[in-house]
Amino acid sequence: MSFPIEQLARHPKFVASLRFLSETLRNRYDNGPRIARMLASHQRWLLSQSAYALHLEHDPEHPRSGLTVVALRDLITHYRIASRNTVLSFIEELLTYRFLELAPGPARRPRRYVPTETAYSGMFGWYLANLAALDLIDDGSRAAALVASPMLLDLAQPRMARTCLAADLWREPPESVGLFLWTESGGLVVDYIMSRLELDGKAGDRIDIGHVDARALATHFMISRTHLQRILRKSADRGDVGWYESKKTQMWISRNFLDQYCGWQAIKLAAVDEAFAWAQSASRG
Incomplete structure (x- = not known):
């Protein structure tokens, strides 16, 4: 039995689950930054999964049938x-980096493409x-x-990807989350933030993230420090993130931001769960 979206979003263990997932995805970036960046913005996630x-x-x-430029273009x-x-640029990039x-x-027209072993390992992981x-x-x-x-x-x-593509609320993240995810490598920043959540059980409007060095973070994720600071400033102006003192090193996120993120991630994880349960049933005949 798979989880419904609302049950997932409200589950008391869901935030800890998302923190674990974010930590795992961060480690994947450290071990293979190039392929991790293919899923590092929401548009790239949608393109890659499609x-x-x-x-x-x-x-x-x-x-x-299969993966052709025409098929991907029509779907997207x-x-x-x-x-x-x-x-077209996305396909060319995948070919260049041998994904x-x-x-x-x-040889036939339209030309069909297949993932390399590196791409398969990335999707499997x-x-x-x-x-x-x-x-x-x-x-489980x-x-x-x-x-x-x-x-x-x-x-x-494919079942999971099609479900997510058809879900308006997944394709269009809440504004607080989309501010990060529609930007290059923004997903990596959100994963970093979520992996730093202080899960002490206290209910409040602010959740501690701890010490955050924006300069080091930008360097690690190979993004412009100015770009990162601009995103964080916009998020702070919305009241979604903030800092505890003037030096801006001890960071927090708002309860509303966390709730919005949980609700959005629940859509995808419910699709992952349902598709896998269906796959298990189908494989048994």
Whole structure:
């Protein structure tokens, strides 16, 4: 049985689960920054998940199926996620960094692409981390099940991606969250913030994040310090983040920001959960 969205968002263990997930994704960045950056903004997340889903949906009986520029362009522009030129640039970037390669076989139009082993490992690790986060909530065994049967990813990922694409509230994050996620590497910053939550059980309007060095953070994530400071300033002007003293080193986030983030993440994690449960059922016949 999978979690409904509202039940996840209100679950007393959900914030701890999100902190674990953020820590895991941060570690993935440290071990492989280039591929982690492919999911580091919301637009890139949507592009990456859509591209991988199209690849897995390839039907040999239909030569035009699978991951092609045309298929990805049509899917992305249907939901108004990005322009045609952005889709083309995205595919070219994946090819340049060897996350994609031409599908084997005779050359055909439109050209079909397949993920490389690096891209597969990245997607597998991402789905595994999300399942492990869900397991923390109900002491489940989803992550172990995926490790035991990796082919379950082939069934679950397209279903999850399609569910998220169709969800207006997932495609358009709350403004407080979107302020970060629509920017380059903004997802990495949010993961960092969430991984630093002080989970002491106290209820209040401010949640401690601890010491934050904006300069070091910008350097670590290879983003402009000015860009990072601009985002944080805009967020502070909204009352979503702030600092405890004039030196601006001890940081907090608002309860409203956390609630908005939890509600948004619950949409994705519910889709991850439902798709995996469906994949397990389908694999059993």
